[in-house]
Amino acid sequence: MNLTGKFIGVGVGPGDPELITIKAVKALKNADVICVPKSHANKPSRALGMIKQIVKERQHPPEMLELVFPMTKDELSLKKLWAENAKVVSAKVKAGKSLVFITLGDPMLYSTFMYLYRSIKQSYPNLQLEIIPGVTSVTAAAASAQLPLAEKDEVVSIVPSDLDAQLIEETAKHADTLVFMKCAHRIKELVPVLQQAGFTENSTIALVKRCTLPEEKVLTGKLGNVQEWDITEDYFSVAIIKRSELPTNKKVDAE
Ligand SMILES: C[S@@+](CC[C@H](N)C(=O)[O-])C[C@H]1O[C@@H](n2cnc3c(N)ncnc32)[C@H](O)[C@@H]1O
Structure with a gap:
């Protein structure tokens, strides 16, 4: 003792x-x-x-x-x-x-x-x-998706996805990167909200489920294609959405 x-x-x-x-x-x-x-x-x-x-x-x-x-x-x-x-x-x-x-x-x-x-x-x-302190699911998801959270003067906002849509839109207006937590089930519904905030069809999205675990799943693509993704509900998921387009040399898993 x-x-x-x-x-x-x-x-x-x-x-x-x-x-x-x-x-x-x-x-x-x-x-x-x-x-x-x-x-x-x-x-x-x-x-x-x-x-x-x-x-x-x-x-x-x-x-x-x-x-x-x-x-x-x-x-x-x-x-x-x-x-x-x-x-x-x-x-x-x-x-x-x-x-x-x-x-x-x-x-x-x-x-x-x-x-x-x-x-x-x-x-x-x-x-x-x-x-x-511990390694957060946010930074781990960025590593799994190989998608930087922020560069130079970019602004990152972390949002619980059960937040009111209007608040999400307001937050998104001021962010270069949005990180949604507790999110898989709501991501399709949030696409129009993000588009209202100036994100485009070509903005980049990565959805990371169960990151760093053997059953990890990473979907990367364009915001405009998310409606076609097969997304099952999973509390242990993080979405990273970048205003910018995916670099052309990056492999896209889902489009
Ligand atoms: C109550 S919060 C806990 C966050 C935690 N303290 C952290 O630093 O990452 C639970 C949320 O964290 C995220 N999360 C935690 N572990 C995760 C994992 N292995 N893969 C994906 N998301 C995870 C999910 O968004 C989940 O809904």
Whole structure:
């Protein structure tokens, strides 16, 4: 057990276990407790799947603490839940334990971690906290699609695709590159919205599903052709849309 307890939010990357940072691996090897966030008690945790080898190789297995954060927009019940989980976490940290909270990608990008972090910071301001960044699904998707997110003075906007269409259009007007998260199911519906914002038929789009995992799928092509794409719904997808055209030497998978 550590003399001084600590709560550490750790990004475990987009899926490929080799994309976990050395610092994250060290924290996972030394943790007394690994906190595993779940959207439902009976659902497996993807983040846990990514670190299972590291845990398996440990001589002294850590305590595994499942924390359930259901996917609800009911702010009041969520706040109550974060407060309850913050209480559990803080009691262990106060007892001198080091707790690692695993999170997909990076802890500071659309992650449950930040809500828990805020709740802890508010109710237990003296606890030691640390955040270890991770490879985000955004940068991993760009690498998989081999499509730069930004060059020179280009502006990148990251948008959750369930945002109101008008807000998406306004954002798109000021962006050279748009990144949609939580997106596969809505991408066809958003094409006219992007065209209203000045993107053209020839603008470039890459849709990356399950990036860096063995089942990864990358579709690259022109915005004007997206309606012909066979897109199945997948929460684990990122779309990158660039105002500019695809370089002529780039292989196009779907047109
Ligand atoms: C709650 S957010 C978590 C983002 C995460 N913290 C990050 O840094 O990438 C979940 C969204 O991340 C994206 N995502 C996460 N992992 C992904 C993957 N392996 N492939 C494609 N998209 C992924 C999807 O858009 C998904 O809907």
